[in-house]
Amino acid sequence: MIWIAILAVCVPAISLGGFYHYWSVNRTTNEIKEESKGSLQHVKDRMERLLEQLEKDSLQLALDPTIVNVMTAPNYRSLLEEQKLINQTLSRTRFSSDLFEDVFFYREGDEFALSAEIGFSELQYFAPAANMHKMLESNKNVYWKYFQGSQGNSQSGSYFFMRRLPSSTGNLYNGIIMLVIKEKLVSTYLEDYFSLSGEKNIYVFNEKQEVVFRSMNTAKPYPAELDPEIRKVIDNEIGTGDFFADDKNGHNMLYTFSKTAYGRTYISMIPKENITRQVYGLQLLSVSTLLLLICFGISLVTFFIQRAYNPISQLMSYGSKLSGGRMHSGHTDEVGFIRDCLDHLKLQSETVSSYMSKMQPSLRERFLQQLLEGNYNNKHLLREDCDAYNITINHHYAVLVVQVENVTVENRFQPDDGPIISFAITNVMEELQSQNSELQGYIVRSSNGNGIAILSFGDDHTEQWMEQQARSYAEAVYESLRKYLTFKVSIGIGRIYSHIADIVVSCNEAKAALQYRLYKDTEPVLYIEDLEALKKQTRLYYPRTIDQEIIKNLIEGELEQAATALRQFSNVVRESESRSFIFQSYHMLLSSIISAMEVQQISISEIMEHDLLGELQRCQTAKDIDYLFSQKVFPLVLKLLSTYQTDVGKQIIKQICQHIHEHIESDISLVRCAELVKMSPSYISRLFKKELGINFQEYVMENKVKRTQQMLARTDMSLGEIAVAIGYSERNLIRIFQRFTGTTPGQYRIKLK
The missing domain is CATH 1.10.10.60 (Homeodomain-like)
Structure with a gap:
């Protein structure tokens, strides 16, 4: 008996110690992961600010009049005065920042280049000449290249940043501005204050899986053949994350990555063995604590076992205490007490069964939600669940999707209030369905604020009658929501199908019908059959003239005229009755506005940080798009223009x-x-x-x-x-x-x- 008791103490103590050890190691590892993420994000922010400044400096240099003028000269080898002016311009840029080691200018076809450091340089003695020709032959506007120093050590290299000169109608030649940047100074931007920074390597890859930058503690540039794990990180669409995996040398590493909108991927690599050393102290503490607990438990158990032992009486006392007065037993003997315990368990089981029967509608609603999402591919499982929730498989079904318009725009709800909106809509839908004795079906809530009705019809009705009932119900829902909740909604209706598994098709058709609101926003009820039957073939063209008129009005600060031109633009593109063409036209308009602002010397990043393209993609109706442009895009453009034009x-x-x-x-x-x-x-x-x-x-x-x-x-x-x-x-x-x-x-x- 003593040995059994000792085992009863040791097993929980060992389990508890193992659990604590696992928890503490896992927590420390997660802390290191979070620290690594924050450190990499800090590095990324600094590097992106640096690269943005380099882009700006190179663009300003490319637009300098002394360089632009020689792009039209047939032969400027003999134009010594112009070469002197260009050298002065390159020198000013060279000494404007400690990062620049040299600045070059090269015009395609010439046999020489101009340098801020050495002046006139024959092309045959110019090391990066091959890369400049390679860039001119490609369609790239900017190009990064790393050059190892002549000493052969990793700290003597330089980064070459090449920019193609902007082309214009008067230019006779192509040209390149090249900034030579000191690797050692750039690498300081890749340094961080991470606790394991001395044992961490940081790389910056471009979208072609090429190493652009690396930290100075990296022994050499990353090899041409990447780890499969790094290739996966660059290829996937996830923005940030971390994971453990083996590198190509078999070493387990912590990979932390973060991506930018410009296609660059920042990756840090920390050996797992370095992380393991951080938790060595926790392992010693866990083992010591476990041994103390086992010793104390064995001593305590041995003491109590030596005393009187009466298990049945102790069990009865514990049962009375555990019931908290909810169970009353009139028996003092052991058998009677156990019988009362079993009766009490039976009563509790019946209570649980009653509660589960009340929960049945919620379980059925979850089943229908999964069915609408297309998560039932197993026919046998579908039949079992339909029988369990009393749903007929072979019936006529049609799906209605109710979507509220402009709720967040009117400031009545927050963007994450979708469940509240859905609850209000479905309550009205259930009330209307209960008032119509000929209309059967189920109402399903949606987390994104929509209400979904699955209408069920018997075999003794015609399809025209079923369609009419669905339309009548949809119109009643529209009027009730408008009257009692002041909601303006649009309702899409899918086709009628004769099997419960096909309601996902009808639901997708109802959602597709709602997309027609881009040019049929005056009709609250949209039936997919009618909309596809009315599709027409029209010649599509983009209203470029109106596009330019909008931009002209914005630059001149004429907001009202820009809004008028926007309405003309909307009327033209909506005549196509093509959702894809309408969206693409608005995308082109937004891109034209952004390009025009860049010409006005406004940084494109200041516009991109407002995620206007993302907001445009989330628009559902023509009113949503008009609101986006008139209330957000246009005022933002005017504000940026005003900011740059004042002191x-x-x-x-x-x-x-x-x-x-x-x-x-x-x-x-x-x-x-x-x-x-x-x-x-x-x-x-x-x-x-x-x-x-x-x-x-x-x-x-x-x-x-x-x-x-x-x-x-x-x-x-x-x-x-x-x-x-x-x-x-x-x-x-x-x-x-x-x-x-x-x-x-x-x-x-x-x-x-």
């Missing part, structure tokens, strides 16, 4: 700087400062760099270092107290202080004394 940038930077100085001892973020001036964080970041010459984070750290110097000189606070006061950890404060002053805080205080 408001300096006032914004002055206001943010004042906020930073007044709150330097608190946690200061770019997002919070952007909210302060009601601008986007990316715009504030670019404005900071433009006006002050440093980025936002550098400015904040510089001011925090100045405040630290004041506190070191004027107070006796410890370094840890100062770090807490300004919102840094002590470790980060020492690192940042040394970076800006060249000395540690302790050494600085000693010098003052």
Whole structure:
């Protein structure tokens, strides 16, 4: 008996210890994963800002008049004055940033190139000549190439960024601007403050699975043959994530990745064995705790077993306590008590059965939801579930889909209030169905705010009668929702089918009928049979003239005229009665507006961050599209144009700087400062760099270092107290202080004394 008791203690203790060990290791691993994600996101943000600035600098250089003018000259080898001006322009760009090692200009067909570093250079002695010719033969506008240094070590290379000069009608030649960028300085942007950063490799791949950048602790550029896991990451559509997998050398690695809208993929790789070392202390703690628990449990069990042992009386006492007074037994003997326990269990079982019978409609609704989603491919399972929920398999069924229009636009509901809207709609639909004795079927809720009705008809009616009943019911639903809930809805009706498995087809047809609202938004009830029968063949053409008129009005600030032209544009494209053509036309219009704004020197990223293309894709009706353009796109364009045409940038930077100085001892973020001036964080970041010459984070750290110097000189606070006061950890404060002053805080205080 003692050994059984000891086993009864050891088994749970070992299980509990194993579970705790698994939980703690898993939690630590997840923390490392999250830290790796945040670190990679920080690296990606810094690199993308750098690449965006390089794109801007190269474009400004390509549009410089001294370069544009020679693109029309038949032979400028003898034009020494023009070459001198170009060299001066290249030199200004070269010394505008510490990143640039050299800047080149080359015109196709010439036997020489101009360099900011060495001036005139014959092409036969110019190493990147082959790559420039390769780019000119392709249709690429920009091209990255890595060149290893002559010393052969990984820290002596350079990145070559080539940009094709914009073509125009007067240009006789193609040309290239090439920026030579120091690898060592670029790699500092790939450094982070991750706890395992010294054991982590970071790569940046393009959409062709080529390495564009790499961290300096990487021994060499990634080989041409990628790991299958990295190839999967680049090929799939997932934006961010992490996973463990073996690399091609058989080492288990933690892969963390993050993608950008420009096709670049950032991947970090950490050996799992390095993560395992982090949890070694937890393993020792788990084993020690487990041994203590086992020893204590064995001692305690041995003590109680040596005392009197009466299992039946203890069981009766425990049962009375467990029932909490809900079970009353009139027996004092063991057999009678056990009989009362069984009677009590039977009563509880009947209560549960009654509750399950009340839940039957909800279970049937879930079955119908899965059926509408097409999740029943097993005919035998479908028949069993239909019999269980009393649903006839061979009957006539038609599906109605009710969709509310402009709910979020009218500010009555939030975008995630779909279940609430669906609940209100289905209540009205159920009430109307119960009032019609000839109409049978089921009402199903949808999480996206729609209401779905599955109408059921017997074999003793004609198909025309069934269609008329479905239309009448749809019109009644429309009027009731408009009258009692002030909902404006559209209702799509699918065809009638004679098998329960085909209701998914009827449901998809009803949803397809709702898509016709792009040009039939005046009809609340849309029957798929009528709509497909009325399709007509028309000649399709894109209204380019109206497109240009809209852009012209926007640039001139004439919002009302732009709205009038938009209505003309809508009338023209809706005459096609083709949903795909209408959507493509609006996509082309939005693309034309974005391109025109880029010509006006407005960064395309400032428009793209509003996800206008995504919002256009989510539009369901012509009114949704008109609202998007008239209330969001047009005002946004006018705001951006106004911002770039005024001197408001300096006032914004002055206001943010004042906020930073007044709150330097608190946690200061770019997002919070952007909210302060009601601008986007990316715009504030670019404005900071433009006006002050440093980025936002550098400015904040510089001011925090100045405040630290004041506190070191004027107070006796410890370094840890100062770090807490300004919102840094002590470790980060020492690192940042040394970076800006060249000395540690302790050494600085000693010098003052």
